[in-house]
Amino acid sequence: MKGIQRFGKVGKLSPRFIGPYEIIEKIGNMAYRLDLPVHMQGIHNVFHISLLRKYVSDDSKRIQSKSIDLQPDLKYVEKPDRILNYDVKQLRHRAIPFVKVLWKHGSERDATWEKEAEIRSQYPHLFN
Structure with missing residues (x-):
């Protein structure tokens, strides 16, 4: 499986944050539903609060989301x-x-x- 990585894992299990994405609704005290793009439709859109990172809007540092070719089992070839x-x-x-x-x-x-x-x-x- 060398060269194939699971979505969200880089290197030695270090977390990788993608986004920013808009929060659609708050679910309970600890979860949020996010508005994910169409190419990420295989990923469940409800995330625990510990998996989210605060984002402060700054137009000079706008992040352009690259599309990653995800397979149905959420793997991609690096x-x-x-x-x-x-x-x-x-x-x-x-x-x-x-x-x-x-x-x-x-x-x-x-x-x-x-x-x-x-x-x-x-x-x-x-x-x-």
């Missing part, structure tokens, strides 16, 4: 965008080359170190 850095891990008797990969739907802080041989075999277009 593809590399470009290589940021090269490094060699030196062991006692051999050297292992690594590359820092920036993924398509992530930021630079979400970039991961991967073995160069694996990335070169799966995505040779990154090394041209």
